Amino acid sequence: MxxxxxxxxxxxxxxxxxxxxxxxxxxxxxxxxxxxxxxxxxxxxxxxxxxxxxxxxxxxxxxxxxxxxxxxxxxxxxxxxxxxxxxxxxxxxxxxxxxxxxxxxxxxxxxxxxxxxxxxxxxxxxxxxxxxxxxxxxxxxxxxxxxxxxxxxxxxxxxxxxxxxxxxxxGAYFKGGAKAVSLWVETGYARAAAGGTGAAKCGGNYAASLAAQAEASRRGCDQVVFLDAAEHKWVEELGGMNVFFVMGYGSLVTPPLGGTILPGITRASIITLAGERGLRVEERPYSFDEWRQDAASGKLVEAFACGTAAVLAGIGLVRHADGEFVVGDGETGKLTAELRRELVGIQKGLAEDKRDWARWIASD
CATH class of the missing domain: 3.30.470.10 (Aminotransferase class 4, branched-chain amino acid transferase, N-terminal domain)
Known part of the structure; x- marks a missing residue:
């Protein structure tokens, strides 16, 4: 060969x-x-x-x-x-x-x-x-x-x-640009199961998400968020993006990689940038019940989705079968905006690239 x-x-x-x-x-x-x-x-x-x-x-x-x-x-x-x-x-x-x-x-x-x-x-x-x-x-x-x-x-x-x-x-992935997006929590369909192709970037995963995304659109939401296939309890990821939760005591929580979640390059970059800011990043299971309770108590101050297409998008409103709730003040949070600005600065050559993440392309 x-x-x-x-x-x-x-x-x-x-x-x-x-x-x-x-x-x-x-x-x-x-x-x-x-x-x-x-x-x-x-x-x-x-x-x-x-x-x-x-x-x-x-x-x-x-x-x-x-x-x-x-x-x-x-x-x-x-x-x-x-x-x-x-x-x-x-x-x-x-x-x-x-x-x-x-x-x-x-x-x-x-x-x-x-x-x-x-x-x-x-x-x-x-x-x-x-x-x-x-x-x-x-x-x-x-x-x-x-x-x-x-x-x-x-x-x-x-x-x-x-x-x-x-x-x-x-240009911008979402119609509202930097405006916080709304999510529909899917409890019937699952994006991926253990042993499946959830960690692979293949068309079948996205095809399987379309019915749930259509339901999200019918509910007036920008994106769908999937729970785990076994218990329909643990937050996994959006239709095409990873998700982070910002806690008021200086830490971020994001669902762990384990074969059912795509290992996002933007996700990995955010974990690095947040760590360099002195923030604790926990890669651990986070249930939908915790999400709802933490938003109600004020423990959760921000949430955002991230991926190549959208970069970082603040999450403002979450709708589910029993109602809806607001994250923080319903707008893109301060840390979300700062992390987005820092990441975009590196991507566009506007900020110091201490990690050699940018690859410059010669004109010929």
Missing amino acids: TTTTEIQIELHTSPTSQPDLNRLMEAPGFGKVFTDHMVLARWTTDKGWHDAKVTARRPLLIDPAASVLHYAQEVFEGMKAYRATDDRILLFRPEENARRFNASADRLAMPRIPEELFLKAVEQLVRIDRDWIPSGDGSLYLRPFMYANEPFLGVRAAEDYVFCVIASPV
Whole structure:
């Protein structure tokens, strides 16, 4: 088996090569506008990774019997490229995305991609489509993904895979921007169970969350929060984000990783930043009853969700089958805002990067 980390570049010129980012950023929805190019690479059992190239973004040619369509062998990542005030471009902890991508691939019996190839693919796409990266509050959302491409019907791991990276200029994930979001507590559906794929970033996990997210929308909420599958008692995570609870005595609580929760890169970064502020971070089970009681007593002063797309979003209102309650004063809390500002500062090259989290991309 051979593996290559070389990427061929097929330049493509299109009418949108000088995009009107102001117009695009005003377009409704997150991730609905895409750049001119994409990266493609292929893996087969006899050749390993090969044919890696940057090419014009176009529809993928896929056989109707492709394994991904029937058995859902697919994994992906979410990451961003940022434009600094001096016009330099940077990525935030992309090595962690590469490692998590491979951990997801392991869980779904898919081939690992060399970290060097993963990082080269992302960087080459960003270089070629750098004109699409917004300034200010915007960023370029990057979606590396891999799917089983072998045409066959049968329950086994495929022998042919496609790796692809696409990009989309984005603004705020939530319509309200920095405004605190509202949550619906789901007690029927579960996102993941022990021994399942909860720690993998795969499409099936998100598909399984859609019915609960639709219920949250019907309840007038921005997001759904899932409880554990066994007891429907312990808070786990939102539909696509991790969650933190800020206690009034100088500590944060976040549900522990244990196979049912996605190991968020933003989550890990927040734990580090909070620790450097002298805050105690407890990774421990936290029940919905505790959440409700702590909010009522004032012990819980803030709560926030975090992830690549939303960064940090304060949680203001929580609705559930028996009523609703407010967290703190119902607005984004002070610590939430400070942590968001610090994290965004590092991501955009505005703050000191003591941990070497930012990866600067040379223009050529």
